[in-house]
């Protein structure tokens with residue numbers, strides 16, 4: 356993510372960089388399989404969002420069949436999740452906010468259901484054995500809601516001038532489909548989205564056909580690489596679409612609100628160049644297509660690295676595009692294990708901006724680091740002070756997972772590592788981290804262990820103690 360509002364993250368000084376449970380149904384389980392199992396947990400104990408995600412199963416695929424009418428603001432959906440039980444289960448939870456649930460089946464048989472807050476508990480007729488593959492189908496409808504995060508930003512289902520935009524970091528995807536909404540459970544996706552003829556529905560992955568019947572058109576999308584649900588997007592509206600290719604024939608699909616088409620033309624034309632630079636810097640691109648979705652300013656309060664094609668509220672600057680493309684490696688392919696590890700997303704994406712500047716005649720990363728330390732980089736005094744308000748690997752609460760230290764001080768941690776190991780080892784480290792955890796999850800301990808393994812002759816304890824976990828401003832830059 357990179358917020359546009361200085362309240363959350365400061366604009367950089369360089370204009371070139373852009374701005375910057377629940378009780379389950381009361382009866383005991385009468386099923387045959389999984390009799391010994393209890394219900395799956397209602398959350399995966401994320402330090403900041405304890406109810407996000409659910410225990411007892413792992414989703415491998417989401418098939419979402421949706422229809423949305425912007426005029427009526429009504430979404431109807433059938434979500435079919437293919438999953439594997441990781442324990443014997445008498446019941447399990449899905450996360451969903453808003454929407455009316457009309458029917459739930461497990462492997463084709465009607466299942467009992469119960470809702471409390473964001474938890475939808477499903478009690479299959481027969482219990483599920485550990486290791487069992489099963490399919491749960493949820494039919495639902497209603498007016499999808501906008502979710503306000505602890506930090507005040509809005510996500511979930513956002514209504515736009517000509518349609519809607521769904522954004523899900525950190526928890527908003529539960530506003531438009533039921534699922535295991537925590538980044539630790541990644542899955543593949545297929546979407547079929549039916550909208551009034553003349554509108555378009557754009558999502559992650561690759562387009563998989565469209566058909567018009569009467570006055571409605573169904574747009575299909577397919578995501579074949581694992582994706583955290585927080586990175587799923589759905590953009591409905593009028594778009595100017597461009598299909599091109601980047602190096603190696605990688606398909607590039609961009610969808611731009613016609614009002615933003617002219618303002619976006621030059622920066623989007625550089626997308627293949629940015630992709631080529633990013634592949635040189637971070638290693639092979641982890642996904643099978645790239646692109647961008649450009650909405651109108653104000654349609655969202657921030658840009659987001661939605662998988663394959665980031666969403667921008669208004670034409671982005673080059674620095675912002677670099678940031679969101681870097682996330683495809685750091686965040687989308689290598690996904691944090693919990694929301695506490697957010698700096699592994701934002702520190703890397705911010706450092707990518709510094710590297711781009713350095714490689715394109717701007718400030719070196721060292722100059723950027725020095726200016727940050729001196730308090731002259733960020734635009735306002737408040738942001739410069741906020742930089743030292745908490746350590747990047749330990750945000751104090753859910754309202755701070757997108758705070759200034761997570762971005763800028765996270766990038767400073769990477770620069771301290773670079774100072775220690777040297778440029779060439781640091782380049783190898785950037786690529787190796789992305790390679791070793793490609794399409795997986797990783798946390799801060801994994802990262803520090805990886806760095807220490809990469810350079811066993813060096814001592815990183817001071818960097819971890821002062822820059823990663825230390826309170827306040829380190830005494831020396």
Ligand SMILES: [Zn+2]
Pocket residue numbers: 356357660678682700701704
């Ligand atoms: Zn970001």
